[in-house]
Amino acid sequence: MGAIKDFTAAVKETDLWDLFRAGNRDAYTELVSRYAKALFNYGYRFNQDEAFIEDCIQDLFFDLWEGRERINATPAVKGYLFKAMRHRVFREQANWQRNQALDESYDFLVDFSIETRLIAEVDVTLLSTRVQQVLNELPPRHREVLYLRFFEELDFNEIEQIMGINRQSVHNLLQRAYKSFKANWAVFVFVLMLIKTSKLIH
Amino acid sequence: MTDYSNFEVEDFLHDDFFIDWVLKKEPDHDAFWAKWLNQYPEKQKTIDEAAAIAGSFRIKPLKVSLSDEKVNAMISGLQQRISVPEKKKTAIYRTMWVRIAAAICVFATVGTWFYLSYYKKINQGPVIEIVNMLNVSNQSHVAKLIRMSDGSLAVIKPGSSLRYPATFGDTRDVVLTGEAFFEVHKNPHKPFLVHNGNIVVKVLGTSFTVKSIAGKQDVKVVVNTGRVSVYDGAADDKDPDRPKEVILTQNQQVVYSAGKQNNEKQLLPRPLILSQVRAPKEFTFDNAPVISVIEKINKAYGVNIEYDREKLEKLTLTTSISEKPLDEKVRIICKALNMECSFKDGRIIIGSPDNKLSSGR
Structure with a gap:
């Protein structure tokens, strides 16, 4: 397992994607560990319910595996996952909050600063x-x-x-x-x- | 390559190649811009300004993040979930039998029901509903465990009753009178709805307790894990004064009154045993006496597992079962002990049901 991990850690993400599409579980696991945190970081900005965002990530990756045979090769794995995440958060949120307007009126939590060193x-x-x-x-x-x-x-x-x-x-x-x-x-x-x-x- | 000779500050700030250079500082980009500035030295100031702006955006980190432990838990959870369908594939023969058996069961229940409704018709006038509903009414003094067709569990407290369809169709609706604890099998496409009077508790996959408050229309909902929404199902969506829906996450509760517009939720002072905060610790056992494990489950779920105290007294157990629903927890214990377990008439029994049993309490 250790050796495989070292191997996948060095693999380029597009190759990782192709391996995963072919049903390689180590590649799949590596994708989860590479992107789960960034997806949380992004999703949390739309909805500040940690458990909900974690569920979204888990379901996203589960569906990804289930649909791996129908998924295309992509040069931009990160973009693909971010898009899927955004879509899922909005969809699941609508499931939850009746009467809530979709997409158009979302909030995006981000606290900008400019570099103030020096x-x-x-x-x-x-x-x-x-x-x-x-x-x-x-x-x-x-x-x-x-x-x-x-x-x-x-x-x-x-x-x-x-x-x-x-x-x-x-x-x-x-x-x-x-x-x-x-x-x-x-x-x-x-x-x-x-x-x-x-x-x-x- | 883009012609940058007419670019102003803002144009650069719309250009991926330029922004990437500022953010990622890749060496071949350095070479390109050095060469370009050699050619257009008068653009030095423009480039400097654009680079200064592009490089100045900072974002304060969020107060929360996904911990390594959570990522690992997610990975092992996913590994479990993705290995299920393959098992099914290898056991098609067996699955088929299970399906046929289930079909016969349903048929038999429908048959009985039609008989009953026919009987009712003669004796009590018209029958209103034509749905195959089951009704479990708990008249005993201990909680009853019910497993529904989707795998969701309900622990029905004494004096309470639950009506639910023998098999769920397009929706998952159940009707509760009194108090019950639910552990709902996750299915985002089919929300699980608990109706209690007009008040509806909606859930996608979680565990929580619903309790109607005697003599009132109020309903108390306590959430252990996941997320539920509580609302007045009879209210008109367009009515601005309608009771607002309340969304609860773990360790939160609400006493929801359909007569009130704003129902405040409360955070429990101490996290529940089954919440994610405590469950991993509470349900990881290292050489623990089996009886203490069973008692912990009894306490957490409010159930009364029956077992032979003498037989289990000296046995110990090492296991981690925090992620499993109640019935799985019991099965895992039985498997580890190499004992049978049964779920009959709402009772949970460890060991052979024929043996002399003593209640755990």
């Missing part, structure tokens, strides 16, 4: 708080796009798939997110430059 020497606490506040007041969809792109590092193609919206909508959401702190943009950037330029570029 900031102490400049008086920017107020500014960074303001930018943070603006980010956190964005509508859920905007926050979700930012979360998926900058935190989960999924690309725009995958975000389109996960959220079930087209490229234009993704960009519009992002556009409005950027716009929302554009008022503070100039100062914001100036501060960031002070802090980061040398570190990032060189």
Whole structure:
């Protein structure tokens, strides 16, 4: 078992996916251990009931195994699982909460901050708080796009798939997110430059 | 490759390749951007600004996360679940027999029922329902265990009764009078509904207790594991003053009154034995006296397992059964002891039913 584990840990996720589709249980188990935490982290932002989200993850993976023969090869395993997770949380939630409007009016719990390390020497606490506040007041969809792109590092193609919206909508959401702190943009950037330029570029 | 020569800060912030470079800092990306900046040195400031912004988003970690233990438990749970269908495949012959036997059973019950309803018709006028319902009324002084067609269990307390279909159809509806503990077999596509007067307790897979409060329309619901929703099934959904539904998770309870718009749920001061907080500890036994194991089950479920105290007195057990429903727990113990067990007329019996038995209490 140990040897197999070491083996699967080194396998690329697309190969892992193909192994799993062929019915390899070690590959399947490895997929669960690689993604369960990230899926929890994502799902919990829609619904803060731990037991419920855990159930969703378990059922998601169970159905995945049951349907493995019908599942396509995918170059983006993570995106696929995130999409399945989002879909399941909404569906199960609707099962639970009668009269609850679907999808359109969900909440997305995320607490943004901007990097404040080294900031102490400049008086920017107020500014960074303001930018943070603006980010956190964005509508859920905007926050979700930012979360998926900058935190989960999924690309725009995958975000389109996960959220079930087209490229234009993704960009519009992002556009409005950027716009929302554009008022503070100039100062914001100036501060960031002070802090980061040398570190990032060189 | 995208032509970046006309890109402004915001354009870069819409570009996967650029964002990936900032976030992932991959070396071949570094090479690309160094070369590109060589070609367009006037863009240095734009790039710096965009990179500073893209690199500045932070997200505060959630207060909760999925622990390694939970991931491992999930994996072993899944391994168990996915190995079931394969067993079925290898035992088709046996399964077929089981199915036929079940069919005969159902037929026999339907037959009896029609006879009864015909009889009733003659003697008591019209019969309203034509559904094959079973009614278990507990007139004894100990709880009765009922296993329903989907594998769900109900522990019916003395003086209480439960009506449920012999086989569940498209829905899983049962009617309770009094108090019962339920351990519901999970099926997200078929919610399990407990009706108690007009109040409905809806559940997808969990264990909980429902109790009607004497002389009142109120119902008390206590949840051990999972999630249930309690609502007034008779209320008009469009009525803004209707009693609001209450959603409960483990170790929460509500006294739900259809006459009240807001029914407050309460968190139990101490987690229940069967809740996920305590069950793994409470139901993991290392060389424990069998009798203490049985008594723990009796206490947790409010049942009265019958066994021969003399026979079991010196035996010990090492096992972990927190994840199993009540009937499985008992079966596992019996298997470990190499003894029979039976579930008859709501009684739970360890050992041969013919032997002289003493109650556990």
